[in-house]
Amino acid sequence: MTTDELEQLLARQPMALLHRLARGRVHRHFRAGKRRLIELLLQYSSTNRAGLESDLQALLEVRQPRQDPGGRPKHAPPPGTRKQLPAQAPIPAVMEPAISLAGWLEGIGVPAPQPFVPDPWQIEALSAVSETDVVISVPTGSGKTYVAVEAARRAMEDNRTVIYTSPLKALSNTKYTEFSRLFGSDKVGILTGDRQENGQAPLLIMTTEILRNLLYDAASGEIDVRLDTLGLVILDESQYLADPERGVVWEETIIFCPSQARLLLLSASIGNPQDIADWLTSIRPTACRLVRHSKRTVPLRAGYLHPNGKLTPLFRTLGIPYGHPNQLHPEAKRLFLEYEEETLPSGRPRR
Numbered sequence: 435m436t437t438d439e440l441e442q443l444l445a446r447q448p449m450a451l452l453h454r455l456a457r458g459r460v461h462r463h464f465r466a467g468k469r470r471l472i473e474l475l476l477q478y479s480s481t482n483r484a485g486l487e488s489d490l491q492a493l494l495e496v497r498q499p500r501q502d503p504g505g506r507p508k509h510a511p512p513p514g515t516r517k518q519l520p521a522q523a524p525i526p527a528v529m530e531p532a533i534s535l536a537g538w539l540e541g542i543g544v545p546a547p548q549p550f551v552p553d554p555w556q557i558e559a560l561s562a563v564s565e566t567d568v569v570i571s572v573p574t575g576s577g578k579t580y581v582a583v584e585a586a587r588r589a590m591e592d593n594r595t596v597i598y599t600s601p602l603k604a605l606s607n608t609k610y611t612e613f614s615r616l617f618g619s620d621k622v623g624i625l626t627g628d629r630q631e632n633g634q635a636p637l638l639i640m641t642t643e644i645l646r647n648l649l650y651d652a653a654s655g656e657i658d659v660r661l662d663t664l665g666l667v668i669l670d671e672s673q674y675l676a677d678p679e680r681g682v683v684w685e686e687t688i689i690f691c692p693s694q695a696r697l698l699l700l701s702a703s704i705g706n707p708q709d710i711a712d713w714l715t716s717i718r719p720t721a722c723r724l725v726r727h728s729k730r731t732v733p734l735r736a737g738y739l740h741p742n743g744k745l746t747p748l749f750r751t752l753g754i755p756y757g758h759p760n761q762l763h764p765e766a767k768r769l770f771l772e773y774e775e776e777t778l779p780s781g782r783p784r785r
Contacts, residue, residue, distance in 0.1 A: 435487065437476065443490070444472045451493055455486070461708075482733070485753035488761050532750040532763050538735060555727040556581050563666070564588065566720040567697040571707035572727040578700045582668050583616060585698055590621065590636045594665025599642040599687070601671050601680070603628060609670075610639045642669065646683050649690035664695040672699040675710065693719045740769045 435443070444452065445468075452471050460466070460474045479486045552560075555572065559581045562568045570578055586596045598613070600606045603626045610624040610631075623632030625640040645667070652661050667687075675684045691697060697714065704710060707724055714722035736748035746765040755761040762770075 437479075440479065440487070441472060441476060444475060447494075454493060455490055459486070478728070482753035484751035485755040488751050488755040492755075492761070530750075532765075533747055533752055535746060535765075538737065538747040538752060542735075552580070553577060553727070555725055559725040560584055560588075562723040562725065563696055563698050567699075567714050567718055567722040568725060569672070569699045569701075569704075569707050569711045569714070569722060570725045571701055571704050572725075573730045574702040576702075576727060576731050578670075578702070582670070582698065582700060583613075585666060585696075586613075586637055586668065587617070589666040589696075590617075592665065593663070594636075595661075595663045596637045596666045596668070597645055597664065598637065598639050598668045599645050599670065600639075601642060601674050603641060605670070606639050606641055613637060613639065642674070642680075642683050642687055646687045646690070649687060652692075653690055661692055664692055666696050666698065667691055668698045668700065670700045672710075673701045673703045673705075676705075688714065689717060697722075738763075738766045738769060740773060744769060 449468055449471075452468065452475070456466075456471060456475060459478045460471065466474060475486065553576070556577055559568055559570055563581075563585050570581060572578060582598065586598065589596045598609060600609060606624060606626050607629070610622060614622045617637060620632070621635055622637045622639065623635035624630070625633060625638060625644050627641070627644070648661065669684065669687070672684065675681050677684075688697065697718070699710065699714075701707070707726060711722040711724040734754055735752065736754050737745060738748045739745050746769060747763045748766050749755055750761050750763050
């Protein structure tokens with residue numbers, strides 16, 4: 435259907451159905467009015483139109499019971515009958531043909547080389563971090579590292595120290611290698627529990643626990659010279675704020691971070707980025723800016739690879755119809771049953 439037809443169909447639906455459709459797609463959808471909610475759903479449909487339409491169709495099937503020739507709902511009791519009839523599963527409507535494997539694979543591959551042009555959200559983030567703290571919440575593969583690299587470059591050009599933290603030693607080692615190649619080995623150092631190299635470099639890579647300990651020392655009066663010139667702190671994988679065991683490390687790092695340094699929080703999976711930005715605004719000297727981007731640069735496609743080497747789309751549509759497993763591709767269903775029959779112990783009933 436066209437965008438206008440989809441918009442008209444959404445406008446005819448009750449708010450309860452629209453909220454169900456918005457789950458997993460629209461942040462804080464329960465706060466939006468009907469017109470705004472429809473606008474947000476249409477924006478989402480630009481990246482996964484097939485998934486949205488298939489989910490809408492499934493919700494409409496559940497909501498609208500079939501009717502008999504007399505105009506009465508198929509499962510409704512006759513007039514005057516008080517007996518409750520058992521509920522029956524809705525009968526699915528005829529679906530469009532499932533996507534073929536060739537259609538599912540179409541367009542997958544290495545894209546043709548082209549000049550790099552920063553996305554608008556990247557430009558916005560770089561502009562904001564020069565003035566205040568920034569929380570970046572964008573999908574995986576969207577280009578968070580570009581913002582971190584350019585922000586670090588600008589800070590070092592201004593003779594400010596930059597600290598880049600990650601939750602894992604392995605990731606810190608990877609970033610040390612990457613940044614040494616970009617900026618030169620003389621300008622990059624690393625501090626982890628196992629490795630300490632070039633500790634007076636203008637760009638230091640470390641785990642978040644190491645930075646927290648440095649800030650502890652500063653709070654107790656043992657000022658480290660690196661903190662005197664600190665201009666930018668980049669906290670990668672900042673969704674660890676919600677970790678039951680290690681989240682306190684990120685909280686204390688943010689709380690004890692020197693006021694002259696800008697904070698740049700990066701994540702692809704923060705569920706409540708606005709709440710995090712509001713919290714930073716309440717404890718830091720400047721208002722924190724949230725930069726949010728929801729469109730995936732590389733759209734996701736779901737497939738199933740059987741142990742026998744057979745590959746098939748996982749869903750009937752090219753996109754992923756969130757929340758409706760009844761949209762499984764028929765070939766995937768067949769392969770699931772085949773695998774179940776091959777692996778279940780003999781004599782055990784299938785589910």
